[in-house]
Amino acid sequence: xxxxxxxxxxxxxxxxxxxxxxxxxxxxxxxxxxxxxxxxxxxxxxxxxxxxxxxxxxxxxxxxxxxxxxxxxxxxxxxxxxxxxxxxxxxxxxxxxxxxxxxxxxxxxxxxxxxxxxxxxxxxxxxxxxxxxxxxxxxxxxxxxxxxxxxxxxxxxxxxxxxxxxxxxxxxxxxxxxxxxxxxxxxxxxxxxxxxxxxxxxxxxxxxxxxxxxxxxxxxxxxxxxxxxxxxxxxxxxxxxxxxxxxxxxxxxxxxxxxxxx
Numbered sequence: 001x002x003x004x005x006x007x008x009x010x011x012x013x014x015x016x017x018x019x020x021x022x023x024x025x026x027x028x029x030x031x032x033x034x035x036x037x038x039x040x041x042x043x044x045x046x047x048x049x050x051x052x053x054x055x056x057x058x059x060x061x062x063x064x065x066x067x068x069x070x071x072x073x074x075x076x077x078x079x080x081x082x083x084x085x086x087x088x089x090x091x092x093x094x095x096x097x098x099x100x101x102x103x104x105x106x107x108x109x110x111x112x113x114x115x116x117x118x119x120x121x122x123x124x125x126x127x128x129x130x131x132x133x134x135x136x137x138x139x140x141x142x143x144x145x146x147x148x149x150x151x152x153x154x155x156x157x158x159x160x161x162x163x164x165x166x167x168x169x170x171x172x173x174x175x176x177x178x179x180x181x182x183x184x185x186x187x188x189x190x191x192x193x194x195x196x197x198x199x200x201x202x203x204x205x206x207x208x209x210x211x212x213x214x215x216x217x218x219x220x221x222x223x224x225x226x227x228x229x230x231x232x233x234x235x236x237x238x239x240x241x242x243x244x245x246x247x248x249x250x251x252x253x254x255x256x257x258x259x260x261x262x
Contacts, residue, residue, distance in 0.1 A: 026054050033068030037104045047101050063109060067097040069163060072116065079125045085133040090169040093120060099159030106158060115158060120165075123150045133172070140167055 030036045030050045038046040038053075040060050048062070055062060074091040081087060095116060097103050107114045127146045128136065136143060147165050155162045 026057055028053055028062060033066060035065050035067050035100045036062040037065055037100065038062045044101060044104065065100050065104060065109060067100050069094055069096040074120065077124060079128040081131055081133045081136060082129055083132045088171040089167055091165060091167055093165040094163040096161050096163060097159060098161045102159035119151060119154055123147055126150060143167065
């Protein structure tokens with residue numbers, strides 16, 4: 001093979017590769033849950049759904065965008081409550097793209113970092129700031145629902161649909177954990193003191209009841225003695241004196257004795 005034939009063979013090979021490359025460049029496949037943003041000289045001209053598609057080589061390009069429902073994980077998100085306590089949150093958020101052309105125009109394929117994440121962080125902090133830490137603990141599902149409502153319109157206006165956001169875990173700061181521990185100890189001490197107070201109060205009640213019973217008993221005895229004393233009139237005393245007298249007159253007699261003998 002002479003030099004001319006070699007050159008022709010090389011050119012033919014390059015031509016064949018070019019034709020093959022152009023042929024391959026004209027077709028592409030879009031998977032389920034994705035779309036292709038087709039541009040011509042950098043300007044969006046079409047949005048293609050799943051399936052096999054063709055485009056003009058060189059002058060047309062395509063970017064694949066995932067539009068199906070996607071779960072985003074947010075870990076260790078530090079937020080402050082209404083009473084200035086710090087909570088670390090783990091959240092899961094489900095988002096789908098409803099207007100891929102709008103999303104692509106605004107953010108290209110950088111929409112997660114440029115929009116989803118910052119808007120989510122802003123809404124999460126805004127909602128948490130409306131709750132005291134105790135309310136957050138008791139109303140965690142309510143907090144998640146309010147986060148969802150706060151983001152819905154913002155996402156919709158920019159071509160997204162937020163389907164759900166859920167708090168899957170939370171943790172408090174060390175300072176608050178210690179405060180909780182101190183509160184629990186104080187509550188337990190209060191319960192113990194209240195029980196001791198009730199015990200001493202019961203003892204005091206019983207002592208008072210015993211004292212009242214003794215007082216009533218003493219009063220009864222005194223009244224009985226008074227009644228007995230009142231019944232001992234002169235006739236009774238005279239009779240008692242006569243019954244006990246031995247018939248002998250005393251050598252000296254007082255006026256009382258003389259009265260008894262009359």
